[in-house]
Amino acid sequence: MSTAANDAPRSRGKAPAGERVADWADGRLGIYSLAKANMRKIFPDHWSFMLGEICLYSFIIIILTGVYLTLFFHPSMNEVTYHGSYVPMQGQLMSEAYKSTLDISFDVRGGLLIRQIHHWAAIIFLAGMFVHMMRVFFTGAFRKPREINWLFGFLLFVLGMFTGFTGYSLPDDLLSGTGVRFTQGAILSMPVVGTYISMFLFGGEFPGTDFVARFYSIHILLLPGIMLGLVVGHLILVFYHKHTQFAGPGKTNKNVVGMPLLPVYMAKAGGFFFLVFGVIAAVAGLVSVNPIWAIGPYRPDQVSTGAQPDWYMGFAEGLVRAMPGWEINAWGHTLVLGVFIPLVIFGIFLALIALYPFIESWVTGDKREHHILDRPRNAPTRTAFGVAWVTAYMVMLIGGGNDIVATHFHLSINAVTWFVRIGFFAGPVIAFIVTKRICLGLQRRDKEKVLHGRESGIIKRLPHGEFIEVHEPLSQEQLHTLTAHEQYKPAEIGPTVDENGVERKAKGTDKLRAKLSEAYYGEESQIPKPTVEEYKEITSGHGHH
Ligand code: HEM
Ligand code: HEM
Numbered sequence: 342m343s344t345a346a347n348d349a350p351r352s353r354g355k356a357p358a359g360e361r362v363a364d365w366a367d368g369r370l371g372i373y374s375l376a377k378a379n380m381r382k383i384f385p386d387h388w389s390f391m392l393g394e395i396c397l398y399s400f401i402i403i404i405l406t407g408v409y410l411t412l413f414f415h416p417s418m419n420e421v422t423y424h425g426s427y428v429p430m431q432g433q434l435m436s437e438a439y440k441s442t443l444d445i446s447f448d449v450r451g452g453l454l455i456r457q458i459h460h461w462a463a464i465i466f467l468a469g470m471f472v473h474m475m476r477v478f479f480t481g482a483f484r485k486p487r488e489i490n491w492l493f494g495f496l497l498f499v500l501g502m503f504t505g506f507t508g509y510s511l512p513d514d515l516l517s518g519t520g521v522r523f524t525q526g527a528i529l530s531m532p533v534v535g536t537y538i539s540m541f542l543f544g545g546e547f548p549g550t551d552f553v554a555r556f557y558s559i560h561i562l563l564l565p566g567i568m569l570g571l572v573v574g575h576l577i578l579v580f581y582h583k584h585t586q587f588a589g590p591g592k593t594n595k596n597v598v599g600m601p602l603l604p605v606y607m608a609k610a611g612g613f614f615f616l617v618f619g620v621i622a623a624v625a626g627l628v629s630v631n632p633i634w635a636i637g638p639y640r641p642d643q644v645s646t647g648a649q650p651d652w653y654m655g656f657a658e659g660l661v662r663a664m665p666g667w668e669i670n671a672w673g674h675t676l677v678l679g680v681f682i683p684l685v686i687f688g689i690f691l692a693l694i695a696l697y698p699f700i701e702s703w704v705t706g707d708k709r710e711h712h713i714l715d716r717p718r719n720a721p722t723r724t725a726f727g728v729a730w731v732t733a734y735m736v737m738l739i740g741g742g743n744d745i746v747a748t749h750f751h752l753s754i755n756a757v758t759w760f761v762r763i764g765f766f767a768g769p770v771i772a773f774i775v776t777k778r779i780c781l782g783l784q785r786r787d788k789e790k791v792l793h794g795r796e797s798g799i800i801k802r803l804p805h806g807e808f809i810e811v812h813e814p815l816s817q818e819q820l821h822t823l824t825a826h827e828q829y830k831p832a833e834i835g836p837t838v839d840e841n842g843v844e845r846k847a848k849g850t851d852k853l854r855a856k857l858s859e860a861y862y863g864e865e866s867q868i869p870k871p872t873v874e875e876y877k878e879i880t881s882g883h884g885h886h
Contacts, residue, residue, distance in 0.1 A: 379580070379602065380601070380602055380603040381601045381602065381603070382580065382583075382601065382602045383583075383597045383598070383599045383600065383601055383602075384584055384597075384599045384600055384601075384602060384606045385584050385585075385586040385587075385597055385598060385599035386599050386600060387586070387587060389476045389480075390584065391613065392469060392472050392473035392476050393473050393579075394610060394613055394614075394617075395465070395469040395473070395617055396466060396469040396470050396473055396497075397572065397576075398613070398614045398617040398618065399462045399463075399465050399466035399469055399617060399621065400466055400568070400572060401614075402458065402462040402617070402618055402621060403459060403462045403463055403466060404565065404569075406455045406456075406458045406459040406462065407459055407561060407565070409455045410445065410455060410456065410459060411561055413441060413444065413445050413449050413452060414438070414441050414442065414445065414511065414557075415437045415438060415440075415441040416438060416511065416553050416554045416556075416557035417436070417437040417438060417553065417554065418436045418437070418438060418513065418548075418549075418550045418551070418552070418553050418554070419436065419437045419550075420434055420435070420436060420437075421434075421435065421436070421437050421440050422434055422435075423435055423440055423443065425440070425443055425444055425447060425448055426447045426448055427443055427446075427447050427634050429634075430443065430634065433638065434638075435513075435638035436513045436553065436638060436639070438511060438512060438513040438553045439512055439513045439514055439633070439638045439639070442456070442511070442512035442513075442514070442633055443633070443634060446633070446634065447634075454622075454625065454626060456631075457625035457626070457629070457630060458621060458622055458625040459508075460508075460509070460625075460630045460631055461621050461624050461625040461628075461630055462621050462625075463504075463505045463508060463651070464505075464630070464651060464652065464653075465621055465624075466501060467498075467501050467502065467505060467651075467652070467653040468652070468653075470494070470497065470498045470501060471498070471653070473494075474494060474495075474498060474694075475727065475731070477491065477494070478697070478723075478727050479717040479723070479724055479727055480585070480587075480714035480715055480716075480717065481711060481714060481715040481720060481723065482585045482714055483697070483698040484698060484701075484702065484707070484710075484711040485702065485708065485709065485710050485711060486582055486710055487578070487582055487585075487698075488698040488699065488702075489578065490575060490578040490579065490582070491697075491698050492695060493571050493574055493575045493578065494575060495691075495694060495695045496571055497568055497571050497572065497575065499691060500564050500567060500568050500571070501568065501653075502653050502654060503564060504560060504564040504565060504568065505651055505653060505654070506520070506524070506650070506651075506654055507556040507559050507560040507564065508560050509631065509650075509651060510552075510553075510556050511553060511556060511557060511560060512631075512633050513553055513638065513639050514631075514633040514636045514637065514638060514639055515636045515637045515638065515639050515640065515643060515644075515645045516631070516633075516636045516645050516648055516649075517639070518548065518639025518640075518641070519639075519644050519645060519648045520648070520650050520654075521547075521548070521552065522547065522548075522641070523658070523661075525539055525542075525543065525547045526680060527657075527661070527680055527683075527684050528542070529677070530676075530677040530680035530681040530684060531681065531684070532674075532676060532681070542555070547641070548639070548641055582712075583597050583712070584597060584599075585711075585712050585713065585714050586598060586599070586712070586713065586714065587713070587714050587716070587822075588713050588714070588716075588821070588822055588825035588826065589818065589821065589822055589825075590817070590818050590821050592713065593713070594710065594711070594712045594713055595712075597712075646744070647744055647745055647748070649741070649742055649745065650741065652738065654741075655737070655738040655741035655742060656687075656690075656734050656737045656738055656741065657683070657687050657737075657741075658740075658741035659736070659737030659738055659739065659740025659741035659742075659743075659761065660683035660684075660686055660687055660737055660740070661679075661680055661683045661684075662740050662741060662743055662758065662761075663683075663737070663740040663743075663758055663761045663762050663765065664679050664680070664682060664683045665679060666679040667679040667682075690730075690733075694730075701723065701861075703854065704832070704854060704857045704858050704861055705829065705831075705832060705858055705861055705862065706832030706854075706858065707829070713825070715826065716826065717780065718779075718780040718783040718784055718787070719780075719784065719826040719867075720780075721776070721777045721780035721781055721784075721866050721867070722777065722860060722861045722862075722866050723861075724776055724777075724780050725772070725773040725774075725776040725777040725780070726773065728772045728773070728776040729768075729769035729770070729772045729773040729776070730769070731772075732768045732769050732771075732772040733765060733768065733769045736761055736764040736765050736768045737761070737765065739757070739760075739761055739764075740757075740758070740761035740765075743757045743758050743761065777866070781866075781867075781868055784867065784868040785868050787823045788868055788869075788870065788871050790815060790819075790823060791815065791820060791823050791824060791871045791876065792871050792875060792876060792879050792880075793812050793879065794812035794813050794814040794815060795812065795813045795814075795815060796810060796812060797810070797811045797812065797813045798810070799811040814880070824870055824871065826870070828867060828869065828870055829861075829862040829867070830862060831855070831858040831859045831861065831862045831863055832854060832855060832858040833855055833858075834847045834851050834852065834855045835847075835851070
């Protein structure tokens with residue numbers, strides 16, 4: 342650290358340049374103590390913890406490529422005549438936005454590759470978030486104290502969806518214009534406020550001449566700005582809470598077992614960034630996405646066939662396509678329920694995801710901190726809910742592409758739509774039941790393994806002629822992993838008579854909670870863990886096969 346001006350000069354001569362720069366910076370920023378405190382921070386190792394990193398790296402790639410695109414993209418709906426190097430479009434009227442995207446694709450050096458990388462990174466970013474969210478959900482990593490971080494993540498997911506939507510609307514091609522038209526229809530279906538919002542957003546009647554410029558500021562500034570802040574907050578919270586870990590020997594709710602941030606984790610993370618970049622660049626170089634020159638400029642009087650949103654919006658599109666066209670007229674106003682109900686369901690689905698950590702802790706009555714992750718099989722009801730939700734999502738994704746599915750598989754589009762309608766209600770229920778059964782089956786298998794060891798597949802014949810299969814005992818480590826989970830008890834209504842003997846009526850919400858809690862943790866929902874006595878009795882030699 343710095344010294345007084347009259348201190349004796351260093352006896353060893355001048356410090357190396359690097360050290361002097363570090364000293365200079367430290368004197369002004371105090372980074373040494375900050376780095377010292379955090380450099381040795383421990384990160385646990387598990388492949389599923391890399392999913393958050395994939396989100397982070399694809400987000401960085403999106404920002405880098407996005408900045409390059411802003412240098413050449415013109416967010417204007419002025420009409421111009423095309424004279425660029427793509428011959429089939431010569432002389433066509435189009436918006437400046439569309440023309441500049443054609444120019445990026447054909448006349449700007451590296452432009453098409455950067456466009457492709459930006460678009461592919463967006464698709465992978467959202468897929469990464471989806472899978473990362475699933476890993477957090479299925480392992481119970483959202484439980485106290487990480488509920489707020491779940492909400493930060495949830496907001497990132499929703500904002501990511503809308504940033505993607507505003508992004509692919511920018512080129513003003515026939516496909517994205519159809520998507521914007523679809524969205525405007527959904528906005529219009531909102532009672533009372535719909536028309537006002539639409540008029541405000543589009544600066545008058547659709548499509549108007551404003552929306553590309555407006556979507557542009559939303560796309561490159563507003564939403565990514567908020568997302569950047571949220572990502573930083575998200576990561577600070579991961580640091581602050583410390584990472585969760587799977588159960589194992591020596592791992593407790595109070596420690597983290599793993600590798601230090603520097604140098605091990607940083608080296609790994611750096612390498613992984615380049616891997617993610619490399620894979621995205623390779624996919625972008627090999628598989629064309631959004632070839633706007635083949636689609637043509639937007640015209641409100643035309644609709645392209647096979648119009649599809651990017652995958653993350655397919656769910657919302659599916660809800661609208663599967664819903665029967667239903668319209669009612671009341672007091673001189675038309676209510677388009679065929680669009681409005683799907684919009685509400687979309688909102689409810691999102692709200693349920695956001696609130697799930699709070700709902701689960703209310704139902705189970707579990708308010709403790711959790712830093713050890715659940716194996717999905719040991720939380721069968723939660724796992725079943727998750728799979729049911731993913732099933733509904735996937736069914737609706739099929740709904741969003743009902744025309745594509747019909748043409749590719751030579752089916753009638755009505756058959757596909759009916760499949761989706763029935764599947765939306767039946768699919769999640771079947772998925773729930775089947776998943777719960779599988780989880781319980783796996784719990785039974787774990788119990789069996791603890792008590793009787795692993796089936797080795799080796800058959801032996803005993804001297805008296807009997808055939809037996811040799812079971813190998815599990816290692817202490819494996820035994821720990823298979824028996825570390827807690828066995829929960831359902832939350833109860835509590836005494837209906839207070840300490841003075843006065844009868845207290847159980848509230849409706851208490852009853853509901855007790856019922857739900859029973860469903861979560863009741864006898865039907867978990868297999869009792871093997872007890873020490875059971876284990877001792879079986880492994881002591883009696884009753885061995
Ligand atoms: C821009 C998007 C996102 C980025 C960059 C990001 C990044 C990360 C990283 C690097 C971690 C630590 C490593 C890991 O567990 O994978 C993490 C943990 C976490 N993320 Fe995200 N995430 C994003 C979106 C989400 C979403 C959509 C959710 C859920 C709705 C979410 C919820 C969480 C939670 C609860 C943790 C703590 C998990 C634990 O400690 O085990 N994140 N995130
Ligand atoms: C989470 C963040 C983002 C997502 C999901 C996203 C997604 C997209 C998508 C899917 C497109 C359509 C690309 C195409 O096929 O033409 C696009 C276009 C565009 N994006 Fe982004 N983007 C994001 C952030 C940014 C940022 C931060 C910038 C600028 C700093 C940016 C600048 C642009 C520009 C200029 C275009 C229009 C050019 C074009 O379409 O090729 N984006 N974005």
